[in-house]
Amino acid sequence: MNPTMNAIDIVVSDLDATIGFYRHLGLEFAIDPNMPDHAACDLPSGLHLMLDTEELRGKTLPSWSRPTGGPRNFLAFEFPDPAAVDAKYAELTAAGYRGLQEPWDAFWGMRYATVADPDGNGIDLYAGLATDQEGNA
Structure with a gap:
């Protein structure tokens, strides 16, 4: 069975600032009431776009570190x-x-x-x- 790619998770340094940016593009994120370091938005295409703070990513993947250089x-x-x-x-x-x-x-x-x-x-x-x-x- 082949997996289905249905979500993209972006690690962010400031959740509120990032939500504000994407609001300019017409996306409305909801912060998870059980995880205040996580927000999500369902896109019309069926894709699920998620935002996780650096702190949350560090808890779920301790080896994670902020990338350097230009946009990846x-x-x-x-x-x-x-x-x-x-x-x-x-x-x-x-x-x-x-x-x-x-x-x-x-x-x-x-x-x-x-x-x-x-x-x-x-x-x-x-x-x-x-x-x-x-x-x-």
Whole structure:
């Protein structure tokens, strides 16, 4: 039997700050009343996104340590059109979140931008570019 991947767990340094960031993207996390260092959100795709504090991760996996270097993880959020990507990037950076890549028309036919969540994880914002009748962006 093959396993089913149905959840992603992100380790965070500040649960409230991270919940606030993802709220800008339209996600609503609920803190577990039995584990205040854990929050979760069910996504429309059926995926379960979880946030655990560094303290909780250290208790469940004592060998865990905070990674160093650039973003090791990227979550990608699709928007309905390129203007929505630009608007969300502007909103997030105006709210003080660090922009990693300003919106640009990527060679693979998408409007793309990247911001960092409070722990430095890459958050990609993207939408398909309008195409002409020949399929050119």
